[in-house]
Amino acid sequence: MSDAFWSERISGVLEIVHPDVQTLPVVLASPHSGCDYPPEFLAASQLGPTAIRRSEDAFVDRLVADGPRRGAPLIKALFPRAFIDVNREAYELDPEMFDGPLPPFVNMISPRASIGLGTIPRIVSQNQPIYAGKLDFSDAQDRIDAHYYPYHARLEGLIRKTRDRFGVCVLLDCHSMPSTTADAEPTDADVVLGDGFGGSCDAMVTDTAERTLSDLGLVVARNHPYAGGYTTRHYGRPTHGVHTLQIEIARRLYMNEAELTPLPELRRIADALSVLIAHLGKLPLPMTTAAPVSAAD
Numbered sequence: 001m002s003d004a005f006w007s008e009r010i011s012g013v014l015e016i017v018h019p020d021v022q023t024l025p026v027v028l029a030s031p032h033s034g035c036d037y038p039p040e041f042l043a044a045s046q047l048g049p050t051a052i053r054r055s056e057d058a059f060v061d062r063l064v065a066d067g068p069r070r071g072a073p074l075i076k077a078l079f080p081r082a083f084i085d086v087n088r089e090a091y092e093l094d095p096e097m098f099d100g101p102l103p104p105f106v107n108m109i110s111p112r113a114s115i116g117l118g119t120i121p122r123i124v125s126q127n128q129p130i131y132a133g134k135l136d137f138s139d140a141q142d143r144i145d146a147h148y149y150p151y152h153a154r155l156e157g158l159i160r161k162t163r164d165r166f167g168v169c170v171l172l173d174c175h176s177m178p179s180t181t182a183d184a185e186p187t188d189a190d191v192v193l194g195d196g197f198g199g200s201c202d203a204m205v206t207d208t209a210e211r212t213l214s215d216l217g218l219v220v221a222r223n224h225p226y227a228g229g230y231t232t233r234h235y236g237r238p239t240h241g242v243h244t245l246q247i248e249i250a251r252r253l254y255m256n257e258a259e260l261t262p263l264p265e266l267r268r269i270a271d272a273l274s275v276l277i278a279h280l281g282k283l284p285l286p287m288t289t290a291a292p293v294s295a296a297d
Helices: 039-044 139-165 201-213 230-234 266-278
Strands: 005-008 014-019 026-031 075-078 169-177 191-194 220-222 242-250
Touching: 005 169, 014 139, 026 139, 026 266, 075 139, 139 169, 139 230, 169 230, 169 266, 201 220, 201 242, 201 266, 230 242, 242 266
Parallel strands: 026 075, 026 169, 169 242, 191 220
Antiparallel strands: 005 014, 014 075, 191 242
């Protein structure tokens, strides 16, 4: 590994950590580890400073921080998931959250939005409502314009650049899963790999991830209870040379979930993911010259 890497940052929105020279056809994304809470958002929330953080994939960016040293770029959202969730369509919104009618292009029948977990979430984990009152659609639009679209534009740029350079790109979309959750069944697995039941990447990618992590002592499951979110479905185009795998890491392995603090074991999990990144970067995946999927719109 090399310590030669550099960072670019859009304040309050995202950070990309680039290796000086990208040597692996891998892109790492951490869309839910952000903890920069806008003051106006906190003022509008009825939750306390700990409760509002329950939806964070806290420290996931630290779990994959070896990626740039391995030769793979890492993009991470700086804003919190409770503020806006970029692992959704741009307009998956619950109409009950807003004080007026929504435009017709909004997806108002999204099953995720209906349970409070749309692009603008209504709740954090444990079904705790974020807001005391209604929102104006203009607020949602501002967040989408300032945070959602820039994130996906930069993510697509990394995918395109990687695929153009290597003929293939493996996107590892990195998340964490709580011990108890309101939006999915609990699991005894340490890691859940989501490939859309085989649709978002070549089987070689998922097989390699499962074998690598299992060999390192982790209990691995596939697609249950997490088969992959919007990023996995939208960017995963194996026939276009873009292979997307979602990975969910059990929080109990590396953090105190009640206090939202890292445990010493975080280094062990980070080391395991570092090995995984290296293995994914060496896969003999078929190359392509087809155009990659375009940015979210």
